[in-house]
Amino acid sequence: MITGVVIVVIIGLVAGLILSVASIVFAVPVDEKQEAVRAALPGANCGACGFSGCDGYAKALAEGSAEIGLCSPGGEDVANECAAILGKTAGNVEKKVALVRCAGHSGNVSKKTDYDGVNTCQAVSMMYGGDSACAFGCLGYGDCIAACPENAISLCSGAAVVNPDLCVGCGLCAKVCPKGVIAIVPAKAPHHVMCVNRDKGALTRKICKSGCIGCMKCVKTCPEQAITVENNHAAIDYDKCTGCGQCAGVCPVKAIC
Template sequence: MNEILFPVLIVAGIGLIAGLGLAIASIVMAVPKDEKAEAIAEMLPGANCGACGYSGCSGYAKALAHGEAPVGLCAPGGAAVSKAVSGYLGLADAGVEAKVAVVNCLGSYDNTTDKMEYEGIQSCSAAAQLAGGISSCRYGCMGLGDCLRACQYGAIDICNGMAHIEPSRCKGCSMCVKACPKGLITLVPAKKQAVVLCGNCDRGAMTNKICKVGCIGCMKCQKTCEVGAIKVDHFNATVDPEKCIGCGKCAEACPRHCITMMEV
């Protein structure tokens, strides 16, 4: 009997000592909760998109709690989150500049073609590794949906070979911007303004061959703009949202109709 009982007591004793050790360690090594950061994190949308410049909502909440970050960086949360966090911290509401994502391309199958029949992984990132992508335009949208899959708000769909973004659903989180291997998606202020829907930087003659509406760098838009909001560089026009007054003259002057007026 003792031969059985003695080993059982030894094992039980070891278990008791180990349990006490773990209990003491959990108390001594416990990380204190940052209740302030946790409270702020509850106010954030939980998208963890990184648009604020931090690793996620918890990282931004911690920085806010310690006074290391300004209020108003949460684009998906918008004005409501900014107001709530400001009130909690006892600060003046800084507000949030609403932004929306724009696909700077009009390369649907109505305007351009694919240069190959692609049967690989249905991913823009994967297709881009194959001779620069499947579109005839090496700068153009391939329409394989990396941005669609990255969007948590259902703001993106793929139609006729390219991505489209619905401004009313876009939260400006920038996840689609990061997902596009061509760098075709940009965030712009949600206001009336001119937007160049083309990222092509080839010379006009080359662009004419591959796309019906691609920017050819003719500079008519730049010459028309009275406030210096639009510039042509590397045969491609870009608009400075801070300078653009939304007059629409550049869109009227564009012979390729790749400049549009955005109204949100």
């Protein structure tokens, strides 16, 4: 009996010694700067920075292959902290927020059917595309609301609306939207095209009062050539837009605000 116990103890000690040596030999060097940057990041793992998550962004920052200030949820405070750790300058950090590019609430867009089932945008989209006559607009079942960690999204007359004062631009809402209606845009952008419809103007007019009809009036009016129309849909280049408002003034359906 004693011999057996001794043998087991010896085996345990040898195994422990082997594991200790292996942990030293095969240890992965720790980048202290990367660890410090990772601790400074908010941990949302939203991917708004363009990387797989906070770990990926921290690694890229430590290696010098990423710009400081890409973390939208962290904002200027996190950018400054990361810059201090890396011994660099943060520069200007542009705040970004989510935008629901759809004004197709119940007063503007017609319905093609009544839905009675699982109340999620994903379920509705997979089954038959939604009960709205517009195949491109907000479905209004609140998947983005459930995904938002800041409670910055609410429903208004059947369409999602973002409160820019609460939004941190993490982009989680945009990821879960099956229609791709939500975009992450500069918070200071003065004007937006509140529609992603790609149908021809005649069809769009029949189903939505506020849908972009691709009439080109905004393109012809813009003095900065900041607007283009492709696939019957207008888009604003925020880098060129000066906020003059002429595009919004000539839009016949008020799709630009």
